Amino acid sequence: MKKKIASAPYILWMALFTVIPLVLVIVFAFTNENKEFTVEAFTKMGQFIPSLIKSLKLALISTVICFVLAYPFSYIMSRSAEHVQRRMMMLIMLPMWMSFLLRTYSWMTLLEKNGLINRFFGLFGLGPFQMINTEGAVVVGMVYNFLPFMILPLYTVMLKIDKSVIEAAQDLGSNSFNVIRKVILPLSLPGIISGITMVFVPSVGTFMISRMLGGNENMLIGDLIEKQFFGNMYNPYLGSAVSLLLMVIILITMGIINLFDDEEMEGMMI
Amino acid sequence: MSDKIIIDLKNIVVSYDGERVLDRINLSIRDKEFVTLLGPSGCGKTTTLRIIGGFVSADEGEIYFDGKKINDLPAHKRKVNTVFQRYALFPHLNVFDNVAFGLKLQKLPKNEIQQAVRKMLEIVNLKGFERRKVNQLSGGQQQRVAIARALVNRPKVLLLDEPLGALDLKLRKEMQLELMNIQKQLGITFIYVTHDQEEALTMSDTVVVMKDGEIQQIGSPQDIYNEPTNAFVADFIGENNIFDGVMLEDYKVQIHGHVFDCVDKGFMKNQPVDVVIRPEDIRIVKPEESPLVGVVESVIFKGVHYESTVKCEGFSWLIHSTQCAPVGSKIGIAFGPEDIHIMNKLVPFSTNRVEGVVTEENTVEFLGVTMVRPNLGLSVDTPVMLTIDPKDIEIVSEDISDLTVYLESMVWKGAYNEMVIWTHDRQMILHSQNDEQVATDIGIKFHTENILIEPLSQGKEA
Numbered sequence: 001m002k003k004k005i006a007s008a009p010y011i012l013w014m015a016l017f018t019v020i021p022l023v024l025v026i027v028f029a030f031t032n033e034n035k036e037f038t039v040e041a042f043t044k045m046g047q048f049i050p051s052l053i054k055s056l057k058l059a060l061i062s063t064v065i066c067f068v069l070a071y072p073f074s075y076i077m078s079r080s081a082e083h084v085q086r087r088m089m090m091l092i093m094l095p096m097w098m099s100f101l102l103r104t105y106s107w108m109t110l111l112e113k114n115g116l117i118n119r120f121f122g123l124f125g126l127g128p129f130q131m132i133n134t135e136g137a138v139v140v141g142m143v144y145n146f147l148p149f150m151i152l153p154l155y156t157v158m159l160k161i162d163k164s165v166i167e168a169a170q171d172l173g174s175n176s177f178n179v180i181r182k183v184i185l186p187l188s189l190p191g192i193i194s195g196i197t198m199v200f201v202p203s204v205g206t207f208m209i210s211r212m213l214g215g216n217e218n219m220l221i222g223d224l225i226e227k228q229f230f231g232n233m234y235n236p237y238l239g240s241a242v243s244l245l246l247m248v249i250i251l252i253t254m255g256i257i258n259l260f261d262d263e264e265m266e267g268m269m270i
Numbered sequence: 271m272s273d274k275i276i277i278d279l280k281n282i283v284v285s286y287d288g289e290r291v292l293d294r295i296n297l298s299i300r301d302k303e304f305v306t307l308l309g310p311s312g313c314g315k316t317t318t319l320r321i322i323g324g325f326v327s328a329d330e331g332e333i334y335f336d337g338k339k340i341n342d343l344p345a346h347k348r349k350v351n352t353v354f355q356r357y358a359l360f361p362h363l364n365v366f367d368n369v370a371f372g373l374k375l376q377k378l379p380k381n382e383i384q385q386a387v388r389k390m391l392e393i394v395n396l397k398g399f400e401r402r403k404v405n406q407l408s409g410g411q412q413q414r415v416a417i418a419r420a421l422v423n424r425p426k427v428l429l430l431d432e433p434l435g436a437l438d439l440k441l442r443k444e445m446q447l448e449l450m451n452i453q454k455q456l457g458i459t460f461i462y463v464t465h466d467q468e469e470a471l472t473m474s475d476t477v478v479v480m481k482d483g484e485i486q487q488i489g490s491p492q493d494i495y496n497e498p499t500n501a502f503v504a505d506f507i508g509e510n511n512i513f514d515g516v517m518l519e520d521y522k523v524q525i526h527g528h529v530f531d532c533v534d535k536g537f538m539k540n541q542p543v544d545v546v547i548r549p550e551d552i553r554i555v556k557p558e559e560s561p562l563v564g565v566v567e568s569v570i571f572k573g574v575h576y577e578s579t580v581k582c583e584g585f586s587w588l589i590h591s592t593q594c595a596p597v598g599s600k601i602g603i604a605f606g607p608e609d610i611h612i613m614n615k616l617v618p619f620s621t622n623r624v625e626g627v628v629t630e631e632n633t634v635e636f637l638g639v640t641m642v643r644p645n646l647g648l649s650v651d652t653p654v655m656l657t658i659d660p661k662d663i664e665i666v667s668e669d670i671s672d673l674t675v676y677l678e679s680m681v682w683k684g685a686y687n688e689m690v691i692w693t694h695d696r697q698m699i700l701h702s703q704n705d706e707q708v709a710t711d712i713g714i715k716f717h718t719e720n721i722l723i724e725p726l727s728q729g730k731e732a
Contacts, residue, residue: 164358167325170345171352172372172423182371186362 028240041241048224048242055221056249058135058210059203062142066150066199067192069143074154074191075184078161089155092148104141104212111137111213133215141209142199149198157191158184193257201250221246274301275337276427276459277322282331284317284483291317293483295331299461299476301426304453306462306470309480310506312709315463316355318480319429322461324348336426350427351420355435357412359404365391365415366400372423390422393452410441421452427459434469446473467507471495479503482678482709500613501544501688505681511552511588513684514620515545515612523612526583528561534612542620544613544681549590551609554578560602562587569594585684616679616690622658622698625726627651634723637694639672641718653726660688662717663700671713680708 032038077088095103110116111131121127131137161184169183185192207222214220221242228239277299284292292314299305307315320326321333324345332339340348351372359368366387373383391397394414399407404415413433420428430449434442450473453460464470470477471491479486479494479502487499498504501512516524520535525545537543557563564582576594580587580603587603595601626636632646636656648654668674675691675698682688686701691714706712 162356162358164354164356165360167323167345168352168354168358168360168419169371170325171323171350172419173346173375175344175346178375182375183360183362187360 025240025243028236029244030241032237041237042245044238045242045245048221051219051224052221052246052249054135054218055204058138058142058220059200062139062146062203063150063196063200065139065143066147067195070147070150070154070195071192074151074158077151077155078158079163092151096148100145101208103145104209107137107141107144108132108212111140132213133217135214135218137213138210138218138220141213142203142206145209146199146203149202150195153194153198154188154191157188161187189260193260196257197254200253204250205246272301275299276301276303276335277461278332278334279318279321280332280334282318282321282328282333284314284321284326285329291483292321292328295483295485297478297485297488299427299459302457302459304450304460304462304473304475305478306464306474306476307478307480308464308467308470308506309486310465310708312482313480314483315465315480316431319352319431319461319463322427323350323352323429349425350429351423351425352429352431353413353416353420353433355431355433357416359412359415359419361405363404364400365396365402365404365407368404368415369419369422371419376423386422387418390418393421393455394418394448409436410445413437413445417449417452421456421458424456425458427461428453430460430462432463432465434464442469449473471507479506481506498546498611498613500616501546501681502616502679504544504546504611504613509549509588511547511549511684512681513545513547513585514688515543517541517543517612521607523610526562526585530610531607532610532612533607534610537612542615544615546611546613547605547609548611549577549588550575551605552587552589552591553604554589554591554593554595555602555604557600557602560604562603563600564603566595566597566599566601569597587684616681616688617697617699619699621660622663624656624658624696624698626654626656626723628654637673637696639716641716641721643718643723646723648723648725655724655726657722657724658698658716659720660699660701661686662720663698663702664715664717665689665700665702665704665706666713666715668711668713670715672715674711674713677706677708677710677712680706 029041030037032040077085113128118128165183166179169179174182205222207220207226210218210220211223225239225242227233228235275298279295279297282292282295295318307318309315317326321328328341333341369387369390370383373386394417396411396414404412434445437445446469474491477491477494478488481502487494487503494507498507504510505512513525517537518524519539521532523530523532523545562582564580564587567579567581570577575590575592578589578594580589580601582603624636626634628648628650629635630650632643634641634643634654673693675693678690678692680687680689686703689700689702691698691700
């Protein structure tokens with residue numbers, strides 16, 4: 001009984017802000033202005049396919065870059081002395097103390113035609129380069145904003161890999177490459193999966209980064225959905241339908257990724 | 271066991287953060303030998319093992335394997351395998367894959383791997399466990415997997431780092447026997463690290479006793495037990511009566527003020543020594559038959575013998591005898607000259623002598639400690655020699671201590687623990703009732719009122 005009372009606020013919270021909105025999205029997706037059931041919204045979705053593909057592509061690129069950057073970093077961090085670990089963690093968390101929008105704005109000033117980076121190149125007579133309003137700028141923004149979400153789960157899981165397990169692998173004849181391939185990679189799989197999830201999902205749905213760094217050329221699916229709700233293109237029925245589609249795509253992707261994690265990874269510390 | 275030397279450590283020095291963990295270790299290990307490194311925690315035994323395994327590199331000295339220098343050979347290229355303290359099994363692999371790990375890296379054919387793994391699992395009594403997950407195994411079973419995983423590679427040398435530490439007593443005894451059998455059966459050199467003296471004596475061909483990064487004694491279990499080289503080894507290897515004594519002349523030793531005949535010679539006249547008398551060598555006699563008369567404090571029946579504690583002139587004597595006297599009764603303690611083992615003290619002095627200087631009137635500074643002595647009567651800047659009795663150094667918590675010192679060793683001397691400490695690159699001794707962890711820092715406080723102060727210069731005391 002007590003358990004039920006204690007969980008009541010959470011159930012209420014979930015109902016109010018997750019379940020009801022979700023139901024509303026589904027209802028809106030299958031209705032029109034006259035409150036009639038219709039699949040009309042879904043037939044109009046063709047125009048969104050290119051931005052959807054672009055969203056998936058950029059999210060994928062960002063996730064891969066985040067992984068490549070974060071994996072060695074997390075490993076080195078997890079094997080460092082404790083005070084070094086704390087300092088590195090501090091450096092990772094520091095940008096998070098600033099607003100997400102501010103951080104992205106700062107990239108605008110860096111990447112602009114006469115921004116800091118172009119001015120620096122100008123000193124050597126190079127450029128100016130077109131950096132803002134490109135796909136690259138959007139990827140940079142995503143990587144910059146989401147990198148900590150890749151590092152944290154990887155670092156946590158690597159911290160749990162006992163040093164003696166790595167030594168045992170070396171002892172049995174593994175060189176550094178084999179230690180990584182046969183021990184560290186499989187043991188850090190849960191971290192890899194949550195890291196990918198935590199970067200890929202927000203990247204696919206992002207709209208501020210692409211709007212600020214990508215310009216009109218690089219509208220992503222998130223921007224288009226947002227436009228259906230705010231602005232002169234107002235069409236919540238279409239917006240809901242696209243949101244629903246995006247949700248389904250993400251669910252499928254996560255399902256595929258989680259297939260790699262079917263084995264229990266308990267007993268990390270024996 | 272053959273006479274061929276398989277591993278040779280020469281003058282190995284290892285330091286961590288400026289502290290010497292191993293100090294000039296010299297050790298030769300023969301092929302097919304069962305060698306045990308024995309010592310308290312912090313003595314450097316595990317570091318020695320890790321030097322051989324290739325996980326620690328020596329700052330100085332050479333390590334030879336089969337005649338070849340292997341200082342720079344990385345761990346994965348060495349023909350040694352290790353059984354780690356906490357097994358270090360691969361949690362993502364099942365029993366079979368754990369054991370097959372090394373063989374797969376050698377790219378052996380599949381059926382060969384299968385055969386070798388099966389056979390090894392049979393040797394360690396884990397037949398039929400191939401598909402089990404390692405985290406579903408008990409401690410003893412995990413231990414067997416760890417042993418099989420190392421042995422399946424047919425190493426020339428197997429390193430075992432306190433492999434039985436986590437097991438309960440009965441399982442320990444079983445595994446000790448099994449390990450000895452496996453070692454004989456496969457003819458592999460075992461280097462075994464433990465802090466359990468009984469385990470060391472039971473299992474080994476050779477025991478290496480270590481203390482504070484130095485080897486104290488190398489010998490067969492019988493040698494180590496019967497002829498310990500110093501009080502530390504005697505204390506560590508078993509329950510013993512160890513007392514301070516003075517060697518009056520050849521064949522004459524004074525213990526607690528009584529003079530006894532002994533069989534040792536070659537010491538200086540009146541040299542302070544450590545005297546060891548084994549509890550099983552002591553006889554209980556009538557009070558009038560021995561100069562040493564004590565009162566029985568406790569008697570414990572141990573099966574084969576009684577263990578009696580007898581208080582004699584302030585010192586506790588431990589006696590293992592088939593006889594016993596009731597608690598509270600007066601008895602005589604008797605032993606023959608050949609039962610007295612005389613050893614050099616761990617440090618060549620029995621009291622501490624420290625230089626100091628008079629810094630202001632009636633104030634002396636030594637080892638960074640300032641003490642006030644009324645009516646000292648020495649002028650400022652006079653160098654002085656302080657004599658500090660071991661009894662006048664007290665162990666206190668570090669925040670109220672005069673000095674923080676490193677505790678090198680601790681030996682029970684019947685009425686007090688004799689501790690050897692290091693401070694300012696100088697060894698000192700103290701007597702304390704406390705038990706402290708060796709190889710750690712402790713705080714000490716001087717009873718300054720008892721310190722004897724003498725001027726060092728020729729000038730006479732005013």
